[in-house]
Amino acid sequence: MTLIERLRQRAAQRDAAHTRRHRRVQSQRSGMLTACDGKNLVNFSSNDYLGFAQHPEVIAAFRKSAERDGVGSAGSALVTGHFAAHRELELQAAALFGYEAALFTGSGYLANIGILQSLLDDASVCVQDKYNHACLLDGARFSGAALKRYPHADMVQAEARCAEANTDTLMLVSDGVFSMDGDAADLPALHAIAQRHRATLMIDDAHGVGVLGATGRGSVQAAGLHAADVPILVLPAGKALGGQGALILAQRDIIQHLLETARPYLFSTAPAPAMAAALSASLRLLESQTQHHAALLGNIHHFRRRAEAAGLPMLDSHTAIQPLMAGDNERALRWSEQLIDAGFWVSAIRPPTVPQGKSRLRITLTALHTEKQIDALVTALAEITGDGSDRG
Known part of the structure; x- marks a missing residue:
């Protein structure tokens, strides 16, 4: 088997396991709003927790x-x-x-x-x-x-x-x-x-x-x-x-x-x-400038309150990283794509990044998110996860 044949075989295995990776392309961003692959999305996958990547003084x-x-x-x-x-x-x-x-x-x-x-x-x-x-x-x-x-x-x-x-x-x-x-x-x-x-x-x-x-x-x-x-x-x-x-x-x-x-x-x-x-x-x-840290903490607390009220299957995290458990790979990918259609960018995390059976949506909060954006995300998450019958 040649190198290319072996790589194609492994790619096919990843396809079958729903673990293929693809890059999305951002063409513009403003705060947590981004133009990505031709769609306007609210980014809930960014690690720019305090918004400093776009702060005028840093630039x-x-x-x-x-x-x-x-x-x-x-x-x-x-x-x-x-x-x-x-x-x-x-x-x-x-x-x-x-x-x-x-x-x-x-x-x-x-x-x-x-x-x-x-x-x-x-x-x-x-x-x-x-x-x-x-x-x-x-x-x-x-x-x-x-x-x-x-x-x-x-x-x-x-x-x-x-x-x-x-x-x-x-x-x-x-x-x-x-x-x-x-x-x-x-x-x-x-x-x-x-x-x-x-x-x-x-x-x-x-x-x-x-x-x-x-x-x-x-x-x-x-x-x-x-x-x-x-x-x-x-x-x-x-x-x-x-x-x-x-x-x-x-x-x-x-x-x-x-x-x-x-x-x-x-x-x-x-x-x-x-x-x-x-x-x-x-x-x-x-x-x-402590207001950036305060805004982040406020958004984390607001999301946790709303997610708990909606009955979402969240892990017990009180940091900017908020994992919503899907279980299997296909479900995590499907939820992520449904969120894209609803106007939100939330990445699906699958093995080998996490253990088998622990696939999830990795939601991240930042100081730049608004409560309105967070509320809309929670509403969308509640709709895609349904009444619990489709959860991992």
Whole structure:
């Protein structure tokens, strides 16, 4: 069988299982209104939780930097790609979140792969939640460390995996907010486990920063913890911060080690300085304009109240991620297409992103949604899910 024949066979298998992926094309957006594949839709799949991707101050900072520094960095950070905008963003992020130092990388995936490859080896043990993002799992596998996974959110088993580890280098790694279920990790428990077993705690807060905490500083703030309690914090910038890339926050010794040894950082062209400038603007907004965070929380609460009143099959999430369970793949796809026809963009999430039998609609709320849009979505969801006979 040739390569192309094998790929076509696998594509046919995905067709039969209703797991084929297709990209939709946006041609214009304004707030949460988007022109997509020739249709005008309200976007309930965006991770732009605070609306910063479209904020005038963020756009202006990007434009000003691009006019001064050009579009691309034209080199890796250790060659010619490290600009003043990068340095300023790293200093600003470290100060805002209370860490000694920060490192700006090209994506959350690259950040997590680089951290785990750089800090772990085949004599190390990495303990992770089974629902962690793929990049955390991949990073541990690529490092050669023994990867020990515990059932989702099971702190008894998390402790057991740490207790049985026979190594001087033990890392306990979790998402702050899990990207498909929308639930928050038990950070106080994870911190206590790490302390008891002398493990380094690492948290990826992609879906927590800008959402959780009294002032939107994320999962660490919401848990009442501090930088000393979470030695490595990763803040991917493509969600609430509205940009691209990721910030790694840690002690200065860890950051220095990563910038000298983390292969995805060493051998990648540095992110555009204009993106660093834009993210600096986003962090200023996060710190000074609390109305965006308040609007997001209001929309989450409003959606939860309306969804509960409508009897929708939602998971128990109180973050911006609101999963509506469909069960099988075909049903999730059908519901998503019915919502497109009704004027809403809500993506169907299927295996391997979620376990078999756990397909769903992944609804995301943002500060830019209106209550009228949320009410209309809930009405449409109630209509497509029917009286319960068509639910997973």
